[in-house]
Amino acid sequence: MPGILSELRVLELTHRPSGAFCAKLLADQGADTIKVEPPGWGDQSRHEPPFIDDEPHPDRSSTFLAFNTNKRGITLDIEQAEGRNLFLRLAESADIVVESYPPNRLAELGIAYSTLSAANPRLVLVSITYFGQGGPYASHRGDDLVSQAMGGYLYAVTGSASMPPMGTALQQMEITAARNGAVAVMAALLRREQTETGTHIDVSAMEAAVSTPSGLIHPFTYTGRNPHRGGSDGNVMDGMHLPTLDGEVTLTTAGTGGRPMQAWAEFLEEPGLLDPKFATRGGRMEHWEDLHALVAPRLAQWTNLDLMRETMARGLVIGLVQTPQQVVESPHLEERGFFVELDHPEAGPLQYPGSGFFIDGENAMAATRPAPRLGEHNVEILGGELGLSLRELGLLRAARVI
């Protein structure tokens, strides 16, 4: 099945993972996505560790490889007039441009939304930045950790109450900003079908962070109390991670018909859990060390996959705390056909995560190509599609435009 977005062309002009991931979401649904990188250096994430085989190399960064699947790549210096001209020519036939420059930078370069839109009124421009296009912090510098902090997530969500704030690994605010951007793009494409006009979408990673907990703002405005980190502290049955024979697990009181300690006492063959002091959530928190001393040795006798199978059979709900290695080797994901293999000339064949959904039983993730090498498609796109001659391409190369 050709991807749902296979008739669309996306230009990506981004510097941070949020923009790259947003464009990837579109590329993974089949959109012809052209990543435009600065000549010579390319996307900053090409140079950030870790690298496949530990070899620092612009085509071996795991972040770059993971966030740029199914894209083609060209180099273009849009700081130079000729580079901007070529970008504008590409934008004339594009449906979507994803960019993450600081606000006003595109205007300074002469390729603001108004210019792009005059050349191509159907164009959807999506700008993903840390603080958005306007407002007092618009010009502030950010990164994922700053987004977690300024978005209220760092203070309230992940860490322990008695420790400093601590955040979520792996740049999840960038990911969340990107997912919001992709939703906004699809809504804009549906609107374009009605109006034949594009739009300029403003996505803020700080705001994406604020919206991430199921409640941050309104719990405060309803109760006057600030949500505070530490929700899993001392919470043996509903939060902590507990060791198993070959990993860790986190328990829940779900699926126990309102009698969690009876269900778990029976499953773990540990009658001590029936002690009335553990009967309520408050009691379990108060006596969490005693509870931990009873539960932990029992769980430590199980392997992860056995524990998953047997709790599932009894309707108990647990979560295996899987290492990325265990995720890669997951029999469940293998049977579903979740991973997609892409063979990269530098990084070799690797299994890449799918999109998270299957359509009519088929993995919805396109498997067209791995991340592009720097300037890999310059000749194909600038020569073949824009019609530049090899001589012209040579001149542009000498002038460091491509």
Add this chain to the structure above:
Amino acid sequence: MVEKGVLNGVRVLTLEQVHALPWGTGFLADLGADVIRVESPDHLQDRKAGPFPGGKAGEEWWNEAGNLVYYGTRNKRSLCMDVTHPGGKEVFLKLVEKTDIVTDNFRPGTMQRFGFDHESLSAINPRIITLSSTAYGYTGPWRRAGSRARTVDAACGLSYLTGYEGGPSMRASNNYMDHSVGNNVAYALLLALYQRNRTGQGMRIDLTMLETGVSAVGPAILEAQNGITRERLGCAHWWKAPHNVYPALGDDRWIVIVVSSDEEWERLKIAMGSPDWADEDRFATVLLRWQNRHALDELLGEWTSRHDDVELAQRLQRQSITAGSCLTAQDLVNDPHLDARGYLWEFPNPQAPRVGPRVFAGRPFRDPGNPMAITKVAGLGQDNAEILSGLAGLSSADIEGLEADGVIFGAPRPDESPP
């Protein structure tokens, strides 16, 4: 229903609970779809979950929870109907004829037991799009397992990599996966509508929390195949230092500072008033700063602890240094930036007059072509009559019959326990 929304004319029937799926269908509701939340009178957990004003549920608690405004029933309609009753099932199937999308978050098998599986619904309406949002999907050995957002946070690899430096793994969040999955639900449904505009065909979407989670940790998945393991570093970074959260003046106040280059380090030194320690050789280069980051963090923390975090972050930003205050919910409600951007939405819910107007987080994106706002929040069964007469074509006598037979409800059962 939101007027002049891009999805006007699109109808969604949703059998949804908890957070992920209601969050996902909430986007469609905000964009103008007619999202009908079909609620069971026997599963009112979401309406019990709060938050309630001052932490106390009122007499009409079922319409008062803040979560209903934030995502549960905002811009949606509510049909409180027992679909396991033959009368309720009949109505549901009638509504399917006039519906574009049916979504659920039951475990695999439940929709089939109700007679609402994709094949049955598409026999009634070939253009129907169905989406089932589950923990592990309709296939595979774990398909029957239940979940919480936290257990998927664990299973996808995110929790394992999250934790204080040198400490144990910790769940990243109790509900980040719900949120992330909700965004993926909205994306998948909008893709499906876009595709159907071309092909006229419906489709069946099997969307999972586990796989959405794994798709968000791609770099670690590639690294694992290459034998690379990531250490837990708390707020520290793989190669940047300083990059952490530092104490500020006051109780439980903190500031984040990030330095990515020598130039930024020089600017930070000046901002600190060029203390002698900052010029020591052990902090002279990117590599040395990273290797000596614990000492660096401690010294930097001594400096930050003498400053107000909000003022200091503003000052550092003016000096082109990446910094941010560690804001609380209260700070955010009073934040001038969010205020200037119109991010926070105040809404007085007419269905819960006791609650009065409250402030909510808005959407993290603006599109002048698709403006969004809260226009209504559906009380329990508030739209029963309108939906049953307007869409299912029932007479008022039919509707009264359904009420008398215990199929539809405008309030919880008399013996329902309050939250």
